[in-house]
Amino acid sequence: MAGPGPGPGPELELGCRFQRRFLAARQLRSFPWPARREGELEQNLRTSPDSPLLVDILHKTILHPLCVKYPPSTKYRRCFLTELIKKHESTAAEPLDELYDTLADILNEEESTCCYKNYLLPTGESVTLSESVAIISGGTTGLVTWDAALHLAEWAIENSAVFSNRTVLELGSGIGFTGIAICKTCNPKTYIFSDYHPRVLKQLTENIHLNGFVLEPETTRRIQTESQGQEAEATNDQTPKLIVAELDWGSVTEKQLSDLQPDIIIAADVVYDPEIILALIGVLQKLSTSRADRKPPEVYIAFTIRNPDTYHLFQAEIDKVGIRWQIIPAHSNSIFLCDVQPNVTILQLFI
Numbered sequence: 001m002a003g004p005g006p007g008p009g010p011e012l013e014l015g016c017r018f019q020r021r022f023l024a025a026r027q028l029r030s031f032p033w034p035a036r037r038e039g040e041l042e043q044n045l046r047t048s049p050d051s052p053l054l055v056d057i058l059h060k061t062i063l064h065p066l067c068v069k070y071p072p073s074t075k076y077r078r079c080f081l082t083e084l085i086k087k088h089e090s091t092a093a094e095p096l097d098e099l100y101d102t103l104a105d106i107l108n109e110e111e112s113t114c115c116y117k118n119y120l121l122p123t124g125e126s127v128t129l130s131e132s133v134a135i136i137s138g139g140t141t142g143l144v145t146w147d148a149a150l151h152l153a154e155w156a157i158e159n160s161a162v163f164s165n166r167t168v169l170e171l172g173s174g175i176g177f178t179g180i181a182i183c184k185t186c187n188p189k190t191y192i193f194s195d196y197h198p199r200v201l202k203q204l205t206e207n208i209h210l211n212g213f214v215l216e217p218e219t220t221r222r223i224q225t226e227s228q229g230q231e232a233e234a235t236n237d238q239t240p241k242l243i244v245a246e247l248d249w250g251s252v253t254e255k256q257l258s259d260l261q262p263d264i265i266i267a268a269d270v271v272y273d274p275e276i277i278l279a280l281i282g283v284l285q286k287l288s289t290s291r292a293d294r295k296p297p298e299v300y301i302a303f304t305i306r307n308p309d310t311y312h313l314f315q316a317e318i319d320k321v322g323i324r325w326q327i328i329p330a331h332s333n334s335i336f337l338c339d340v341q342p343n344v345t346i347l348q349l350f351i
Contacts, residue, residue, distance in 0.1 A: 046091060054088050054096060062102060066126060070116035073133050074109045081106065117145065119177070119336050122157060127180050129207050145177045148269035151344040152302035153181040155331045160186040162264065162298070168192065169262035169297075171247070171283065172270040174200060176207045183213065188240045192260060194247040205244050215242050249279035254286040262287070262297045271303040271314045281317055288351035299349040300328065306343075324350040 044053055061067065062077055071077065081103040088096060113134070119127045131144050156163060156178070163186035170179050173193040183191050193208070195201055208215060245260075265287060270280060288296050305311045318325060328346040 054084060055098060057084065058099060058102065062106075066118050066128070070118055070128050070130075072117060073115035074106060074111050075133070076115070077106050078103070119150075119181070121181065121185055122335060123185055125184050127177060127184065128210055129175055129177055129180075130203060130210065131175060145175065146269045146304070148302040148304050148344055149174065149178045150336045152266060152268045152300070152346060153178045154333060154335045155300075155302070155328065155346055156182050156266075157185050157335065158331045158333055162186075163188045165189045166263035167261060168264045168266065169260055169287075170194060171249075171265065171267040171280070173204055173244075174268075176204045178266065178268050180208065180211050180213070183240050183242065184211070188264075190241040190243065192243045192245055192262065194245040196246060196248050201244060201246055208242060208244065213239075213242050215244060247283075249276065249283045252283065252286070254289060257283070257286050260287075261294070265297045265299045266301070268302045269304065271301065272306065272310065274310055274313055277310075277314050277317055281321060281323070284323065284349065284351050285321060296351050299351055300346055301349065302344065302346045304344050318349065326350075 062081060081099065085099050085103065088099060111133075113132060114130055115133050117129050117131055119129075121127060129145060135144060163182055166188055167190040168179075168182065168188045169192045171194055173179055173195050176193060179191055179193050182188060193204055195204060205215065265284070267280075271277065284299060303311075315325070325347050328348055
């Protein structure tokens, strides 16, 4: 009953300076280049039309080993190469066969319903995700990554001490971007991914494995009355314990949640539909009372305000049940290429 909301993330982020300078696609269809960087590129091409600049860009984006192994969508790569060729043809330089050969190879590919997206982390590692190319697929919006997930991950990376050596429960994990990024950068003790849609849980599990993590045995399951390994004490191990749980907000009980014992609860883009707000608040209340003998978990929820009425409804409902909240100040670093969303907000809830 949980899933990310609308607002697609970037198709590709590769670990290179050329990518950050020139691969600044903000929307898939229009594929614009930032005006300043576009002018910079064109000026460099006019000055040195026969330089290896475009070949370098090609090999550090479309032909980068990470991109070759985990390719973005065919449409995205085709658009990017077409734009790159236009830049080259605007100069007096001789044609670059490698550009046209690469485009020809992509034009011969069959369109797929899935693609890969690669996000570069400050550590130098990457998060690689298998995603749907459609915003809605299989009756869910949970098979793509949304801007609020990127925003929450950036905040988490900047505030890694919040998660270090603690048990984190993510509500509505979707295909796993935020959680995988936190597991690679913030050293949590245990990370519990949760969602409800079967297709989402399957894709989530595959993405966790794709990024080199091993799940606890038989963890893709319904929340049970007895935990599997959650009693373990904190350790100094670098690798967190990862669990995937099937969690239905509408039916899960306080007893079933009590074994999870999270120190931190996070969620991204789960406040987008008035119909699920009460179910979300109900889960938070159950998680609060299940830890009567311990400090309540810290709760952070990130979302894009698309409909102010829905946002105000959420605030009204948490006020009604006595949950205090505050807006977390915007983080200073923008790590991932994505749509500029001034209306992405993170709330800390006090349950």
